[in-house]
Amino acid sequence: MRTLKLAPSILSADFASLGEEIAAVEKGGADLIHVDVMDGHFVPAITIGPLVVEAARASTKLPLDVHLMIEHPDRFIEAFAKAGADMISVQIEADVHLARTIARVKELGVQAGIVLNPATPLSLAEEMFKAVDFILLMSVNPGFAAQKFIPSVLDKITRLRAILDETNPECPIEVDGGVNLHNVQEVARAGASILVAGSAVFKTLDPEATARMFKAKLAEIEL
Ligand code: DX5
Ligand code: ZN
Numbered sequence: 124m125r126t127l128k129l130a131p132s133i134l135s136a137d138f139a140s141l142g143e144e145i146a147a148v149e150k151g152g153a154d155l156i157h158v159d160v161m162d163g164h165f166v167p168a169i170t171i172g173p174l175v176v177e178a179a180r181a182s183t184k185l186p187l188d189v190h191l192m193i194e195h196p197d198r199f200i201e202a203f204a205k206a207g208a209d210m211i212s213v214q215i216e217a218d219v220h221l222a223r224t225i226a227r228v229k230e231l232g233v234q235a236g237i238v239l240n241p242a243t244p245l246s247l248a249e250e251m252f253k254a255v256d257f258i259l260l261m262s263v264n265p266g267f268a269a270q271k272f273i274p275s276v277l278d279k280i281t282r283l284r285a286i287l288d289e290t291n292p293e294c295p296i297e298v299d300g301g302v303n304l305h306n307v308q309e310v311a312r313a314g315a316s317i318l319v320a321g322s323a324v325f326k327t328l329d330p331e332a333t334a335r336m337f338k339a340k341l342a343e344i345e346l
Pocket of ligand 1: 157159263266270299302321323
């Protein structure tokens with residue numbers, strides 16, 4: 124039986140009341156808080172830095188899941204670890220010394236993950252499957268919230284789950300982009316254990332109630 128976790132992405136939250144937004148989804152049953160870090164280079168937008176992670180850290184006990192969509196992630200992992208990240212993931216397309224970066228994240232006492240864009244083949248990450256604590260598959264091209272889920276990623280999730288069952292069975296698959304109340308069960312059934320949802324949670328009238336609905340959908344499916 125796989126544990127299914129909901130990770131609301133604060134990218135779609137109201138930053139003027141970030142503490143309240145996080146408290147609402149925590150009350151609704153969120154398991155993690157997903158933090159999207161963008162640098163204006165790897166992706167066009169600039170978003171969150173360590174200061175915001177520190178502020179989020181002070182407002183919740185939930186684990187902070189920091190997704191680095193930045194070039195040279197190795198230069199910044201220490202700052203995000205110090206700011207209070209519990210999980211840090213790096214895009215494999217942005218780091219030519221991935222093994223070293225992942226080892227460094229672990230040395231800092233933080234769970235280490237790798238992220239693959241929709242067009243990046245699983246085979247490119249093969250050497251890292253045993254070294255990581257989790258793997259994030261992007262189901263949109265990173266850079267913006269509220270994009271449409273790319274359906275071909277469902278098969279990629281299933282293929283990765285089968286590989287991990289052989290190589291690193293405890294390693295969860297996280298899926299990020301376009302996840303909503305309508306497709307969350309399908310994504311979980313395909314093999315995802317950590318479901319990221321940004322706009323589908325925070326762009327609703329009552330993020331707390333929406334988080335609760337997501338959790339109910341996840342609880343409905345036995346795996
Ligand atoms: C995309 C980010 C996602 C995004 C998800 O670049 O990595 O985490 O915020 O937003 P939704 O759930 O709205 O697609
Ligand atoms: Zn993300």
